[in-house]
Amino acid sequence: MCIKCGKCIPECTIHRVNPDEATSPRGFLDILKGVEEGEIKIDKNFKDTVESCFLCNQCVEVCPNSLPTDFMIENARNLVAKKYGIAWWKRAFFFLLKNRWAYDLVSKLGFYFQTCGFKIEEEKKSIRSRFSLPMLHKGRLLPAFRKKTFLKKYPEKIEVKNPKKRVAIFIGCLANYNYTEVGDSLVEILKFLDIEIFIPKKQSCCGAPAYFTGDFKTTEELIKRNIEYFESFINEVDAIICPEATCSAMLKKDYEEYITHHMDKSWLDRHKKIKQKLFGTTEWLYKYTDLEKRLSNINKTSSVTYHDACHFGKVFGIKNEPRALISKVSELKEMSRPDVCCGFGGITIQSEKFDLAKKEGMIKANIIKEVDAEVVSAECSACRMQITEMLDKVGDNKKFLHPLEIIASKIKELN
Template structure:
């Protein structure tokens, strides 16, 4: 069992984590707060608390937004200890069949390709397109899914299957793209937009065809066997080409944070120090897309020179895994601001409420409650578009905006930048 006592003993019970905690904002109870989670985990390790179904329900209510770690004066890794206890929960109670099926597909890219293709072909049998918010709503009640819920769209061809392995754009550099599962199969406009940007910059592209899922969905659910399998395969694959590219760029905050932060933490906590070091060595060449484009290319100058200023008013939501985990928030704003009118919402750092697979299934009522105030916050800006470099946020916020009948729609900043270059 993981050593929870050291974390529990280090908590000074100051309560700074309480106001920023996403679950406490929608379910104000001391037990479902970072301070409560840590105290319960300490009691668990001392043998005073069994992880029964009640405790399971509590520990699965955390959104893993990391807001508590950002404000904690002792830098306690509350998110990490929750992830560890979820592994115990998965071992004791098992993982629901639909999650196991999902993780199986994430481990097997070719089968996922076939499943995605079949889903696209037969999608209209159960789903109908919602053009405004860029998703699909069920035609009737589906298992685990609310009838009025907005689901991600489906693409006829994944991004990885849309391009050859190498794209020559002029040789001003060469980057690999790690696309992320939602962007690869659902929100494919992100990948196509990224290719357009790199073409405009004359930067060659290596589509890393053998890439696997980053394993974030499995990690947040407690399926550590899947995490180990996917992380090791990705690390070994990245090492095979890392010296041949300037960077591996990731247009997804959650994937980027998983690769750059959580892989190393996962392996260190398992005592696999060699794999932890291998993961760490890759980090110097792995970047979120806007981070790399803003700081390592001439894109800011190109946008400035073209003088594009579209009429759309854009606001930006900070994905938890971008700002809180990686400290990335200036770069997407700087690039968007070159081409669009920009406005800040009152609390861009507040979690949207995605929360992972469990939160989006059994506990969707909590995700829905967390999404409502965020949608209202976006509406208050009067923005036409809310942007965030995260498809998990996109899935959550698009649904919240749809439910709120909001004016704003969602776009990844990569898509906005590509649109601006195209219209220049």
């Protein structure tokens, strides 16, 4: 029960850019209670309110009662989706997430034809939209498709001599289609550590975009599909590692919450076996390999400032691990507020409420701009997309690199 202490409000992302009690965490909870008791109707105003949350988990982290406000809002969005439906373009996107063959086709066509509708920026790594469709607002800087996806670039098994461990890679959609250098870097590091690699070719989207939008039908389909697939190889690997904060949180935390409240409980035991082997990449590399030791005595030629992605820093408390590894190869310079949300917020915030994403993103970008560093890093491609665009808007030329990219570049120098 919310005790109205207000500890959540000072750090709340949406309240920072839209200081309204209705869209503060305790305001959300009051409104949801009103709906439950029949005092508040599920109308367009309710829809607008529950879709304004960034789902950054800051309120959950500071709440003295550890109230799962994010989970309650996700369920409220499902009620909205049942009443008002889901926009056609979101349904089309979720179709791609469920059907990789279709997403692969769109990606391939996108690579060859994106220059027809977009201006290529940053050596073909980003695109500036000339359209005004949702997510493609005119002037937006968005990640470009790559010629070949990560899952298409490598064989299913990458063997090494005298393997010490064997891991599976869950890559995530953005790293698979747009930021493939993240996966390339992970493969480079694992080979350096003599770790055998298994790349599950039939992996599906984790389901986070659909879940955060309230599309529980798609969410449940992807949960079942991934758990069933993971079960087919879970006993053959030491870990399933993922370079994405949001995917990791979805696979470990959100699957468990969703199954507990919406699915047959037999799925909980099946998920538990998989959950214990799921890790973020820097967390696993730091705790279960000798990477940190092997990166000693490297010449540090660059400076890096690190942003704590919400779904690692706030959900799992993964803060020290990436910093410990980065600091072995680069000079680490802390920004004043590394835990402030970048403002990505999910597909609805990025499209229908981009004004909120931009306000929060500019706050984050200016915090980063103050740091005298060459590179900004985070273990999240959604953060990468948002921060890259907002740094462009504030005129900061820092390069964004995933921690794995920073580490892999130094390993190449060693070799």
